[in-house]
Amino acid sequence: xxxxxxxxxxxxxxxxxxxxxxxxxxxxxxxxxxxxxxxxxxxxxxxxxxxxxxxxxxxxxxxxxxxxxxxxxxxxxxxxxxxxxxxxxxxxxxxxxxxxxxxxxxxxxxxxxxxxxxxxxxxxxxxxxxxxxxxxxxxxxxxxxxxxxxxxxxxxxxxxxxxxxxxxxxxxxxxxxxxxxxxxxxxxxxxxxxxxxxxxxxxxxxxxxxxxxxxxxxxxxxxxxxxxxxxxxxxxxxxxxx
Amino acid sequence: xxxxxxxxxxxxxxxxxxxxxxxxxxxxxxxxxxxxxxxxxxxxxxxxxxxxxxxxxxxxxxxxxxxxxxxxxxxxxxxxxxxxxxxxxxxxxxxxxxxxxxxxxxxxxxxxxxxxxxxxxxxxxxxxxxxxxxxxxxxxxxxxxxxxxxxxxxxxxxxxxxxxxxxxxxxxxxxxxxxxxxxxxxxxxxxxxxxxxxxxxxxxxxxxxxxxxxxxxxxxxxxxxxxxxxxxxxxxxxxxxxxxxxxxxxxxxxxxxxxxxxxxxxxxxxxxxxxxxxxxxxxxxxxxxxxxxxxxxxxxxxxxxxxxxxxxxxxxxxxxxxxxxxxxxxxxxxxxxx
Numbered sequence: 001x002x003x004x005x006x007x008x009x010x011x012x013x014x015x016x017x018x019x020x021x022x023x024x025x026x027x028x029x030x031x032x033x034x035x036x037x038x039x040x041x042x043x044x045x046x047x048x049x050x051x052x053x054x055x056x057x058x059x060x061x062x063x064x065x066x067x068x069x070x071x072x073x074x075x076x077x078x079x080x081x082x083x084x085x086x087x088x089x090x091x092x093x094x095x096x097x098x099x100x101x102x103x104x105x106x107x108x109x110x111x112x113x114x115x116x117x118x119x120x121x122x123x124x125x126x127x128x129x130x131x132x133x134x135x136x137x138x139x140x141x142x143x144x145x146x147x148x149x150x151x152x153x154x155x156x157x158x159x160x161x162x163x164x165x166x167x168x169x170x171x172x173x174x175x176x177x178x179x180x181x182x183x184x185x186x187x188x189x190x191x192x193x194x195x196x197x198x199x200x201x202x203x204x205x206x207x208x209x210x211x212x213x214x215x216x217x218x219x220x221x222x223x224x225x226x227x228x229x230x231x232x233x234x235x236x237x238x239x240x241x242x
Numbered sequence: 243x244x245x246x247x248x249x250x251x252x253x254x255x256x257x258x259x260x261x262x263x264x265x266x267x268x269x270x271x272x273x274x275x276x277x278x279x280x281x282x283x284x285x286x287x288x289x290x291x292x293x294x295x296x297x298x299x300x301x302x303x304x305x306x307x308x309x310x311x312x313x314x315x316x317x318x319x320x321x322x323x324x325x326x327x328x329x330x331x332x333x334x335x336x337x338x339x340x341x342x343x344x345x346x347x348x349x350x351x352x353x354x355x356x357x358x359x360x361x362x363x364x365x366x367x368x369x370x371x372x373x374x375x376x377x378x379x380x381x382x383x384x385x386x387x388x389x390x391x392x393x394x395x396x397x398x399x400x401x402x403x404x405x406x407x408x409x410x411x412x413x414x415x416x417x418x419x420x421x422x423x424x425x426x427x428x429x430x431x432x433x434x435x436x437x438x439x440x441x442x443x444x445x446x447x448x449x450x451x452x453x454x455x456x457x458x459x460x461x462x463x464x465x466x467x468x469x470x471x472x473x474x475x476x477x478x479x480x481x482x483x484x485x486x487x488x489x490x491x492x493x494x495x496x497x498x499x500x501x502x503x504x505x506x507x508x509x510x511x512x513x514x515x516x517x518x519x520x521x522x523x524x525x526x527x528x529x530x531x532x533x534x535x536x537x538x539x540x541x542x543x544x545x546x547x548x549x550x551x552x553x554x555x556x557x558x559x560x561x562x563x564x565x566x567x568x569x570x571x572x573x574x575x576x577x578x579x580x
Contacts, residue, residue: 082245083245085247086245086246086247088248104245105245105246105247105248105291106243106244106245106246106248106281108278127282128279128282129275129279129342129344129345132342132344135344141318141347142343142344142347143344143347143348144275144342144344144345144348147273147274147275147278147279147345147348148274148278148348149248149271149274149278149291149293151248151250151293152274152293152295154250195343195344198343199343202343204343212487213487214343216342216486216487216488217341217342217343217344217345217488218342
């Protein structure tokens with residue numbers, strides 16, 4: 001497959017939306033502020049993703065505009081509606097940006113990413129740690145964000161699929177997934193790619209068998225496994241060469 | 243899921259104080275891979291969580307006369323420890339054949355000892371998923387309510403250590419390997435420190451399947467201590483599943499052998515996936531001592547471990563599967579270099 005222009009999001013790979021290419025918190029705020037307009041007056045080409053993200057941003061903004069706004073350092077956030085004793089304060093770094101949130105203590109990292117911060121790259125598949133679609137990195141290690149209490153990332157660095165590219169370039173692993181047709185519907189793909197990058201960094205991508213074993217926590221219902229193994233094998237060589 | 247309070251103490255003493263001041267309503271949480279899962283299913287309903295992952299106890303020491311592993315070391319870190327991987331494959335394999343790398347990065351080796359059963363009637367017994375229909379009777383979940391697994395869909399249920407009240411399988415791999423190697427569990431509780439052999443940590447279901455562990459309220463597992471053994475290198479954790487990876491055991495066996503030539507000097511044998519607790523197999527161990535290792539001997543020894551098996555309606559196949567799994571494990575261990 002031909003290499004894509006870096007500013008065009010590949011179908012099914014939710015890695016190049018305008019939010020993910022925003023390198024600083026100012027841009028993130030701007031994105032949140034512009035989304036409602038995008039899905040309303042100024043952008044008539046409304047697709048499902050834009051609509052969902054716009055709605056998430058409206059929700060965040062609507063509450064953020066009130067007296068109880070708690071987000072700092074640039075990311076819009078929703079004040080949890082639970083009593084004070086059931087909240088947690090989380091100071092973390094997400095894709096390189098410092099984030100300071102007050103959250104419902106029972107919230108998963110996945111829900112905070114998706115519902116509070118509108119970072120919808122990580123997917124909710126099973127919500128029980130069985131499918132891998134929610135995989136993100138915490139301090140460089142892959143975890144299932146659906147079973148990670150968001151409170152746990154206080155003081156940690158979180159990286160999501162939105163944070164792995166740089167300067168308008170896809171990550172080597174993203175490009176390899178495209179080149180090897182490592183997806184069909186794409187729902188599991190952000191989790192697959194985050195797991196795959198960690199798999200290589202751990203040194204667990206030295207053979208197809210090892211890749212299969214160490215990627216077994218990521219289920220692909222389309223059965224794109226041969227492409228996934230080929231993509232990881234390809235990207236592993238390029239990642240090792242830097 | 244009900245609202246919870248969440249705290250992150252930075253010392254074991256602080257964690258214990260917080261537990262005591264909660265009036266016993268708090269749960270400790272480490273990686274959360276079991277607890278959060280079961281909270282979503284409404285099987286666990288703590289009102290307060292005390293996150294114990296920042297109290298220390300996360301070191302791995304292999305240099306002394308015993309292996310000492312802090313409770314908060316993650317499954318992935320312990321599995322990757324070079325000394326453990328080379329000298330105790332039984333331990334690293336037990337860890338690597340459990341869960342996925344994502345979960346192994348989260349879950350800790352101490353809290354893993356307290357993983358709850360995967361019995362489907364237990365997990366869905368609280369009726370959290372409406373589409374799954376009824377709330378199932380489960381003596382583990384609601385003492386006295388009955389057991390839907392007995393006479394029900396019992397393909398995955400236990401054969402050994404079962405009672406009329408419960409046949410739920412002890413789900414772990416790591417505790418099975420630790421049971422084979424006579425590990426000791428160090429505990430810090432409101433009344434001070436103590437330790438107990440891992441075999442004493444687990445209760446048989448009997449009439450009280452809701453009581454699973456010999457722990458008192460507020461007890462915190464702090465360390466796992468494994469006596470070093472010359473059988474460490476000739477060891478394996480062999481696990482047979484419905485799929486090749488990332489599944490719970492249908493049958494598994496932890497085996498470590500000390501050999502004199504091909505003759506067995508000492509044998510450590512425990513079973514997983516087939517029993518209501520990590521299951522030591524002393525009859526198999528005794529039979530193997532002094533024998534020359536071979537396939538037939540291994541099978542004969544393995545049969546002894548299942549002599550008391552009590553199959554239900556759909557899990558009788560696990561007797562033969564368990565025997566062959568154990569025999570294979572004996573052969574794999576015996577063929578490794580000491």
